[in-house]
Amino acid sequence: IFSFLKNITGQRELSAETLDPVLATMKEHLINKNVASEIAEHLCQSVRSSLMGKKLGGFERVSTAVKNSMETALKRILTPKTSLDILRDIEQTRAEGRPYVISFIGVNGVGKSTNLSKVCFWLLQNNCKVLIAACDTFRSGAVEQLRVHARNLRALQTSGGGVVELFERGYGKDSAGIAKDAISYATANRFDVVLIDTAGRMQDNEPLMRALAKLVSVNNPDKIIFVGEALVGNEAVDQLTKFNQALKDFSGLQNPRHIDGMILTKFDTIDDKVGAALSMTYITGQPIYFVGTGQTYTDLKNLRVSHVVHSLLQN
Amino acid sequence: MVLADLGRKINTALVDLTKAPVVDEKVLDALLRDICAALLASDVNVMLVQRLRNNVKKSVNLNELGGGANRKRVIQKAVMDQLYELVDPGVQPYKPIKHKANVFMMVGLQGAGKTTTCTKLASFYQRKGWKTALVCADTFRAGAFDQLKQNATKAKIPYYGSYTETDPVAIAQEGVDKFKADKFEIIIVDTSGRHKQEAELFEEMKQISAAVEPDSTIFVMDGTIGQAADGQARAFKEAANFGSIIMTKMDGHAKGGGAISAVAATDSPIVFIGTGEHLHDLDRFEPKSFVRKMLGMGDMSDLVEK
Ligand SMILES: Nc1nc2c(ncn2[C@@H]2O[C@H](COP(=O)(O)OP(=O)(O)OP(=O)(O)O)[C@@H](O)[C@H]2O)c(=O)[nH]1
Ligand SMILES: Nc1nc2c(ncn2[C@@H]2O[C@H](COP(=O)(O)OP(=O)(O)OP(=O)(O)O)[C@@H](O)[C@H]2O)c(=O)[nH]1
Ligand SMILES: [Mg+2]
Ligand SMILES: [Mg+2]
Numbered sequence: 049i050f051s052f053l054k055n056i057t058g059q060r061e062l063s064a065e066t067l068d069p070v071l072a073t074m075k076e077h078l079i080n081k082n083v084a085s086e087i088a089e090h091l092c093q094s095v096r097s098s099l100m101g102k103k104l105g106g107f108e109r110v111s112t113a114v115k116n117s118m119e120t121a122l123k124r125i126l127t128p129k130t131s132l133d134i135l136r137d138i139e140q141t142r143a144e145g146r147p148y149v150i151s152f153i154g155v156n157g158v159g160k161s162t163n164l165s166k167v168c169f170w171l172l173q174n175n176c177k178v179l180i181a182a183c184d185t186f187r188s189g190a191v192e193q194l195r196v197h198a199r200n201l202r203a204l205q206t207s208g209g210g211v212v213e214l215f216e217r218g219y220g221k222d223s224a225g226i227a228k229d230a231i232s233y234a235t236a237n238r239f240d241v242v243l244i245d246t247a248g249r250m251q252d253n254e255p256l257m258r259a260l261a262k263l264v265s266v267n268n269p270d271k272i273i274f275v276g277e278a279l280v281g282n283e284a285v286d287q288l289t290k291f292n293q294a295l296k297d298f299s300g301l302q303n304p305r306h307i308d309g310m311i312l313t314k315f316d317t318i319d320d321k322v323g324a325a326l327s328m329t330y331i332t333g334q335p336i337y338f339v340g341t342g343q344t345y346t347d348l349k350n351l352r353v354s355h356v357v358h359s360l361l362q363n
Numbered sequence: 364m365v366l367a368d369l370g371r372k373i374n375t376a377l378v379d380l381t382k383a384p385v386v387d388e389k390v391l392d393a394l395l396r397d398i399c400a401a402l403l404a405s406d407v408n409v410m411l412v413q414r415l416r417n418n419v420k421k422s423v424n425l426n427e428l429g430g431g432a433n434r435k436r437v438i439q440k441a442v443m444d445q446l447y448e449l450v451d452p453g454v455q456p457y458k459p460i461k462h463k464a465n466v467f468m469m470v471g472l473q474g475a476g477k478t479t480t481c482t483k484l485a486s487f488y489q490r491k492g493w494k495t496a497l498v499c500a501d502t503f504r505a506g507a508f509d510q511l512k513q514n515a516t517k518a519k520i521p522y523y524g525s526y527t528e529t530d531p532v533a534i535a536q537e538g539v540d541k542f543k544a545d546k547f548e549i550i551i552v553d554t555s556g557r558h559k560q561e562a563e564l565f566e567e568m569k570q571i572s573a574a575v576e577p578d579s580t581i582f583v584m585d586g587t588i589g590q591a592a593d594g595q596a597r598a599f600k601e602a603a604n605f606g607s608i609i610m611t612k613m614d615g616h617a618k619g620g621g622a623i624s625a626v627a628a629t630d631s632p633i634v635f636i637g638t639g640e641h642l643h644d645l646d647r648f649e650p651k652s653f654v655r656k657m658l659g660m661g662d663m664s665d666l667v668e669k
Contacts (some may be wrong), residue, residue, distance in 0.1 A: 080409040081589040085400065130552030156612060156640070157585065162505075187640070188517075189510025196505035250615035279472065281406035281589020286616050314473060317558040318591045343473070343503075 060104045062113065062179065070114045071096055081360050083323030084282045087330050091121055119357060125326060126353045132309060135174055137270065138240050147179070147234040149242045149267065151227075152311075153260060154275035155287055156248030159313035159340055161190070163275055164243050165197040167311075167338070169345035172201060172210030176240040181230035182216035183223040184247035191216050194245060199203030201345070213239075223247070224263040231267060244269060251290035260291075261298035264305050273337065274307045276328055277314045284327040292332070307332055312351070313340035322360040325351065373397050373658060375556030381435045386425055395419060398442055398658065405657045407449075408593045411627055415445045429491055446654045448513030449623050452630040456607040457579035459493065462545045464607065466550050466575055470568055470603050471583035472595060473556030476611030476637055478507065479585050481553045482514040483637065483645040484609075488549045489520060496547045499524030500531045500571060501555040511553055521547075531555065531567060536574045552577070559598035568603055580605040582631065584622050586613045592621030593628050600629040611637035614644065618657045 060066075060337040070230060071092045077086040095117045103115060134148070141148040150167070152160045164180065171178050177182065180198055184190035198214040205212070215230040227244050234242045245261065249256035264272060274291060310328055318324075327337060336351045377393045383390050395416050402412045416457035418485070419441045439603075459465035469477045481497055488494040497515050499522065501507035503634055508524040515522035535552050542550045557564035572580065582596065582605040599605060610622040613636040622633055633648040 076409060079403055080590055085403045155587070157476060159474060175568035186514035188512075189506040189508075191506075193504075193506030200505075250612070252615045277474070279585070279589065279591050280587050281402050281621060283406075283587040283589075283617050287587075314558075317472060317559055317595070319560070319594065321589070321591050321594075324589065 060165075062099050062102050062104060062110065064100070066110050067096055067099060067114070070110050073111075074114055074118060077363075078092065078323065078360065080321075081317065081323045082278075082281060082321040082327075083360070084285045084327040086282075086285065087327050090330075091118065104251060115148040115361060119361060122357045122360060123353060125330050126351070126356055129333070130207060130335060132175045132335060132337050134171075134271075134337075138171075138176060139262035141270065142240055145235075147231065147239045147242045148182075149231060149244065149269040150271045151244040151246060151264065151267075151269040152273050152275050153246050153307075154248060154289065155250055158248065158275050158277040158280075159311075160275045161193055161197070161245050162250065162343065163311050163313055163338070163340045163348065164200065164245050165194075166340065166345050168197070168201055168243055169204070170348060171241055172205055172212055173208070177211040177238065178213075178241045178243060179230060179234040179237075179239040180212065180214050181227055181242055181244045182214060183230075183244050185217070185221050185223055185226065185229050186247045187218050190245075190247065191218060204345070209221065217243075224266045227263055227267045251287045251294070257290070257294035261295050261300075264295060265299045265301050268305070271308045272305055274310045274328075274332075276310055276312060276324065278312055278318045278322065278324045279314055280324050282327075284324050285331050288328060288331045307334055309335050309337045311338045311340060312336050315339045315349075316341045316347070320362065322356050322359045325337060325356050326360065366630050368513065371659070373401060377435050377439060378545065380438065386434050388425070391420065391423065391425065394438065396444075397645045401658050402620060405618035406587075406589050406592070406624075407657075408536045408590060408620075408624035408627070410593075411449065411624055415442075415449070422613045424503075443654060446623075446657070447650055450633065450650045450653060452632055454606075454625055454630055454632055456632050456634045459488070459549060459578070461548065463548065464539075464546075464550060465548060465579070466552065466577045468552045468554065468572060468575060468577035468580045468603075469583055470554055470580060470599060470605060471556065472558055472588075473587070475556065475583045476609075477583045478510050478553050479514070479640065480609055480611060480637055481511065482518050482520065482636075482647070483642055484581075484635070485515070485520045485551050486518045486642050487645055489518070493549045494547045495520055495549040495551070496542040496545075497498050497522040497552060498535060498542070498552045498554050500535035500538065502529050502531045502534060507555065508555075509581045514642075516524040526668055532574050535571045539575045543552050557648075559595055559602075565598070572603055579607065581634070582608045582625065584608055584610050584625055586610050586617040586619040586622065586636070587620035590621075592624045595657075596625035596628050600631070605629070605631060607631050607634045609633070609635045609637065610648070619653065620657065623657075 075088045075092045138148045152164045182191045201212045217226045220291045292306045339349045399412050422441050485495045499508045499511040638644045
């Protein structure tokens with residue numbers, strides 16, 4: 049009797065036969081949660097490698113072993129390797145007598161201008177003197193959009209030391225040049241931060257990607273923040289890969305820049321299909337600095353890794 | 364690059380199929396696996412992909428496949444037919460009627476491309492001789508009226524909006540009434556971006572619709588959208604009962620699978636695709652080339668649908 053029981057509950061070794069069907073289900077599950085399919089594939093392969101040949105104990109199910117291994121992998125990928133303490137960085141540059149420069153880049157319509165304004169609101173709450181540089185000189189209404197935000201933000205500063213101003217040169221002019229002038233103006237007038245808004249652009253549009261690389265190489269911002277929306281599917285991979293590639297290839301620099309971190313927007317529009325957060329961090333290895341959770345100034349939160357992992361794994 | 368590889372893989376698999384002495388379940392499954400991978404990588408909804416695979420298997424009789432090139436054609440056709448069925452719901456979009464006011468209302472998620480598409484569509488009709496106008500009923504977004512105003516001015520299309528009115532229903536109503544009185548034939552109403560999770564915004568959309576009574580409500584979708592497409596499309600369909608879809612930002616790398624999901628979920632046809640930020644970047648939707656691009660088969664002259 050004991051040997052019979054031992055066969056059922058004894059140590060079972062994980063093999064391709066037992067693992068592969070479970071992993072196939074897990075892969076489809078992740079894709080359904082809006083994880084890019086090639087990333088879901090890599091993750092499942094990685095879990096497969098780590099579990100192959102391992103022994104399952106007692107009544108442990110294969111699906112549980114896979115889920116646990118995946119959970120560990122997801123946590124590792126989503127947890128930032130570097131922390132961003134913008135306020136401390138700003139103190140640093142203030143001491144050096146120059147403004148801290150952040151540029152917001154990304155494809156069309158993701159929420160760059162709106163989330164730049166949210167970041168501005170947060171900085172103002174922390175008594176910073178902020179200059180918004182209107183470097184989208186192409187899209188209709190881009191300058192007016194920032195003008196309205198600057199006005200709103202100013203009206204919201206009833207107390208404290210926060211100051212906000214818009215630096216704009218209308219439409220048609222060279223963005224890299226306007227950014228340069230904005231930074232000079234900010235330096236001369238002792239601004240703490242310059243937030244550079246840029247025009248949305250597709251990752252394959254070479255002239256526009258060259259223009260962006262030029263803005264970056266001419267002005268060397270302290271932080272290059274890629275703004276990506278949580279709604280995006282597999283394109284997240286191509287966007288990030290090509291934006292980084294363009295910053296490298298078109299920079300004309302010995303040590304080209306790359307994306308330093310990201311803002312994930314429209315997190316309030318996806319329910320539990322949070323996969324884009326994973327795709328973006330997996331591809332870049334960079335942290336998600338903020339999450340956009342709505343259309344007003346306070347809708348800017350920090351990424352909650354355990355919440356994202358839970359949403360990804362739940363049914 | 365994933366999709367070109369998949370396209371090559373699919374073609375290789377199809378060629379292998381041609382050469383295989385016997386086409387059995389395993390060979391077919393392998394081919395379908397590659398095709399389904401292409402569809403998932405193109406953002407087609409997971410459930411739809413499953414359904415497609417099952418439908419193809421059902422429709423292909425392995426015993427009657429015959430030999431060589433013919434079997435490849437049969438299977439290819441089975442897959443393409445399923446895909447065409449997904450992108451073509453067999454429903455005709457609204458056709459505007461001359462000498463009467465045709466009201467169009469644009470709805471969709473934030474940043475999808477509604478405002479840009481409004482002017483493109485208006486210009487499209489104007490160039491065809493329709494008396495066309497634009498109404499900006501987005502009272503929420505900073506600079507929304509300026510955006511539409513600048514676009515409309517460049518395109519020489521009359522527009523209506525307000526810097527001060529905060530009620531989008533009121534503006535929509537006023538604008539449509541005014542252009543109706545002036546005998547405009549195409550009146551396109553732009554609305555603010557919204558999402559299903561915000562019930563108030565959906566309620567507002569219903570109110571705007573009730574006020575202007577659109578002849579055609581168009582759902583504007585971003586071509587890069589992923590698995591959230593199905594849920595949002597269904598919700599918009601239920602609330603706004605849109606009759607057709609315009610897919611934007613198709614000028615780049617995106618395959619637009621999310622839009623397929625929206626078509627299948629709502630039985631609404633895609634009428635146009637946006638292919639850039641400029642006025643003329645609006646193309647009629649072509650189901651065949653759309654499906655080919657999705658399968659990474661763009662440059663395969665080999666592809667024959669008989
Ligand atoms: N629901 C929701 N909407 C958002 C969020 N962030 C931005 N938006 C909305 O998305 C739309 C586009 O925002 P913008 O800031 O204009 O996007 P952008 O990237 O600057 O666009 P372009 O400059 O044209 O490329 C607006 O309607 C915003 O209100 C968010 O976190 N949640
Ligand atoms: N490349 C490209 N960009 C597009 C296309 N359609 C729209 N855009 C861009 O996408 C961004 C968002 O477009 P909008 O028209 O402001 O989007 P919207 O849906 O009105 O945004 P909200 O009103 O905030 O919801 C802008 O930068 C547009 O220029 C397209 O077909 N191709
Ligand atoms: Mg912008
Ligand atoms: Mg708009």
